[in-house]
Amino acid sequence: MSKVDVLLGLQWGDEGKGKIVDVLTPEYDVIARFQGGPNAGHTIEFNGIKHVLRTIPSGIFHDDKINIIGNGVLVEPCIFAGEVATLRAKGINAEHNLYLSRKAHLILPSHRMLDAANEHAKGNSKIGSTLKGIGPAYTDKIARSGLRIGDLEASDFKEKYELLKFQHMQMAHTLGFDIRNFTLEGMSLEAYEQKWIESLAVLRQFHIIDSEYFINDCLDKGKKVLAEGAQGSMLDIDFGSYPFVTSSSTITAGVCSGLGVSPLRIGRVMGITKAYCTRVGAGPFPTELFDDTGRLLGEIGHEFGAVTGRPRRCGWIDLPALRYACMLNGVTDLFVTKADVMNDFDEVKMCVAYEIDGVQTQQIPFALNEVEIRPVLKSFTGWKQSLTHAARFEDLPANLLAYLHAIEEQTGAAIRAVSISPDRKDTLFR
Numbered sequence: 001m002s003k004v005d006v007l008l009g010l011q012w013g014d015e016g017k018g019k020i021v022d023v024l025t026p027e028y029d030v031i032a033r034f035q036g037g038p039n040a041g042h043t044i045e046f047n048g049i050k051h052v053l054r055t056i057p058s059g060i061f062h063d064d065k066i067n068i069i070g071n072g073v074l075v076e077p078c079i080f081a082g083e084v085a086t087l088r089a090k091g092i093n094a095e096h097n098l099y100l101s102r103k104a105h106l107i108l109p110s111h112r113m114l115d116a117a118n119e120h121a122k123g124n125s126k127i128g129s130t131l132k133g134i135g136p137a138y139t140d141k142i143a144r145s146g147l148r149i150g151d152l153e154a155s156d157f158k159e160k161y162e163l164l165k166f167q168h169m170q171m172a173h174t175l176g177f178d179i180r181n182f183t184l185e186g187m188s189l190e191a192y193e194q195k196w197i198e199s200l201a202v203l204r205q206f207h208i209i210d211s212e213y214f215i216n217d218c219l220d221k222g223k224k225v226l227a228e229g230a231q232g233s234m235l236d237i238d239f240g241s242y243p244f245v246t247s248s249s250t251i252t253a254g255v256c257s258g259l260g261v262s263p264l265r266i267g268r269v270m271g272i273t274k275a276y277c278t279r280v281g282a283g284p285f286p287t288e289l290f291d292d293t294g295r296l297l298g299e300i301g302h303e304f305g306a307v308t309g310r311p312r313r314c315g316w317i318d319l320p321a322l323r324y325a326c327m328l329n330g331v332t333d334l335f336v337t338k339a340d341v342m343n344d345f346d347e348v349k350m351c352v353a354y355e356i357d358g359v360q361t362q363q364i365p366f367a368l369n370e371v372e373i374r375p376v377l378k379s380f381t382g383w384k385q386s387l388t389h390a391a392r393f394e395d396l397p398a399n400l401l402a403y404l405h406a407i408e409e410q411t412g413a414a415i416r417a418v419s420i421s422p423d424r425k426d427t428l429f430r
C-alpha cells in the first residue's frame with residue numbers, strides 16, 4: 001500500500017508549485033489537484049515554451065501519467081475548455097489521461113457575476129479576488145445548493161441550473177449590483193452563458209469518475225499519487241490572513257477532504273516557498289517592501305499574476321509565517337524557488353520575528369490586518385553571482401547556502417531542492 005505525497009504553497013500563492021510538480025511527475029503515477037479552481041495559475045517551462053495551467057494538474061505534460069481533478073476542485077467549463085484547446089494546439093491531447101471527479105462543483109457564469117457583486121459591495125475593503133467565482137461557488141457547496149459535474153448526467157440539470165441562477169440574480173440585485181451593465185470576458189452575461197453551455201460538451205468528452213474510489217484503488221495497488229495544491233497556506237480559509245483569503249482549505253488537511261483519502265494515507269509533504277515573498281491582491285503582508293528593493297524583486301522576478309496580469313507585491317521572506325505554514329501542513333521537505341532573483345543583491349534579509357507594540361513574537365496574530373507589525377530582520381551578505389554554473393545543490397555559493405541553512409533552522413524543515421530558473425531543468429536536488 002502506498003501513500004499520497006502532497007505538494008503545496010507555503011506563502012500567499014505563486015511559489016512555483018506548477019514547476020516543481022512538473023519536475024517531480026516522473027516519480028509518480030497519478031497527479032491530482034485537491035482544491036481551488038481557475039483562480040490558480042501554475043506556470044511550467046521547458047524547451048523554451050511556457051505553459052500556464054488553471055484547473056488541469058501540472059502533470060499533464062507527461063503523457064504516461066494520469067491527472068485527476070479531484071472532488072475538492074471547482075471547474076469553470078469555459079475556462080476548462082480554453083485550457084484543453086490551448087493544450088491541444090500544442091499537441092497535447094488531455095482526453096486520454098485527464099479524469100474529472102463526479103463530485104467536483106461547477107462554477108456558473110452567475111457565480112462569477114456574484115464574485116464581482118460581492119467585491120463591489122465591499123468597496124475599499126475588497127479582497128482583490130481573481131473574480132473567477134470561487135467564493136460564491138464554494139458558498140453554494142457549503143450551503144448545499146451547488147451543482148456538481150455528476151449533475152450533468154441528470155435529466156433535471158437545466159431546471160436546477162435556472163433555479164440557482166435565479167437565486168444569484170436576486171442576491172446581486174440585493175447587493176445593489178447593476179446586472180445589465182455587467183460583462184464577463186468582454187461578453188454580456190447572456191453571451192457568456194451561451195459559451196458556458198457549449199463548453200459543457202467539452203467536459204463531457206472526459207472520463208468522469210468517482211475519484212475517491214479511483215485514488216484509493218491506485219494506492220492499494222502500490223501506485224504513487226501526488227496531490228497538487230493551489231494558492232498557499234496564508235490564503236487558507238481557516239488559517240490564512242482572514243478575511244483576505246481564498247475560500248478553500250489549501251493545507252494538507254484539504255487533501256483528505258478534497259480527494260477522499262484518509263489522514264493515515266498521507267505520505268511526504270512538500271512545501272514550496274520563494275526565497276523571498278510575494279502577494280497578489282489585497283490584504284496584510286508584514287514584510288512588504290515599498291522601496292527600490294521591492295521594485296527590483298518584482299522586475300527581476302517577473303512578478304505579475306499568471307491569471308490576472310496584476311503586479312505582485314514583493315518583500316523579504318517571512319519566517320514566522322513560514323514556520324506557521326510548516327506546522328499546519330507537517331512539511332517534511334522544503335523546496336526553495338527563485339533564489340536566482342536575488343543574485344545581484346549586496347544584502348539579503350529575512351524576517352525572523354514580528355514586533356507588535358514593542359514586543360517580539362513569532363506567533364501569527366489573530367487579525368493580521370488589524371495590528372501594526374514591525375518585521376524584525378536578519379541580514380545576510382549577498383552571493384553576488386549567477387547560479388547557472390551550479391550543477392548540484394552543494395555547488396551553490398556559500399552565502400546562499402548560509403541563507404538556506406538559516407531558513408531550515410528557523411522552520412525546522414529540511415530543504416530538498418532549490419530552483420534557480422523557471423525551466424524544468426534548473427532544479428538542484430540535494
Ligand code: GDP
Binds near residue numbers: 013018043419420
Ligand atoms: P504557482 O502558482 O505556484 O505554480 O506559481 P506561478 O506559476 O504563478 O508563479 C511562479 C513564477 O515563477 C512563474 O512565472 C515561474 O515560471 C517562475 N519560476 C518558478 N521557479 C523559478 C525560479 O527558480 N526562478 C525564476 N526566476 N523563476 C521561477
Ligand code: IMO
Binds near residue numbers: 039040041232244282
Ligand atoms: P496559485 O495556485 C496567488 C488570491 C487573490 C485574492 C485572494 C482571493 O497560482 O498560487 P479568489 O479568486 O480565490 O477569490 O481570490 O486570493 N489568490 C491567489 N494569489 N496565487 C493564487 O493561486 C491565487 N488564487 C487566489 O489574488 O487576493
Ligand code: MG
Binds near residue numbers: 041043306
Ligand atoms: Mg500562480
